[in-house]
Amino acid sequence: MKSLGLKIDLHVHTCYSSDAVTTLKEVITYCRRRGLDGVAITDHDTLAGVHRLQSNDLIVIPGIEISTLHGHLLALNVTTPIPPKLSINETIRKIHEAGGIAVAPHPTLFYKSAPSRQTSSYDAMEVINSAAVPFQLFTYLNKKLATYLNLPQTAGSDSHYAPEIGAAYTVVAADPDVNEVVGAIEKGATIPMGKSIPWRVRLEGEALSLKRRI
Ligand SMILES: [Zn+2]
């Protein structure tokens, strides 16, 4: 039987991304604390973190945020690495070959390496990204673009610091299984939910990241 909806943060970085401070243990702790059913780990150009993450009760979607020649691109449900610095179309092809789906993250965020709009081959578009500033404006523009392109809509926190996890999440109408969830996203059985990361949390995260770097 289908559940009413699983709450999954589809864009989370861990300390395996050079710009993030979240440990794998904190990912589990904060997902539980925020009442999430699952999480997609999407470190920059590496699967090293998600390969080490183990949880008995969370749905863990293996993912990568790939630095393509034409902006960032999220690959969900991939367990083999996808090389960076390829064209957007070549990257999407490789994601599909690896059995994953390609989600365009922060599509209108010009200052965050938005993915190219020169392709119509995305499987879904992230319309809520909690790190976006100003949040309301970019959420509005992202939703307008996804609606225009007729793409399924997702949400994720783009968390780089554990307390940011779950600031946004996607409600997915699926059974609690990675393949079922990804299939439901592809079909558009999603509701994007969420808010902006509060400034206090943002500043704490920045301060911690700076401290770790020096
Ligand atoms: Zn990004």
Ligand SMILES: [Zn+2]
């Ligand atoms: Zn990101």
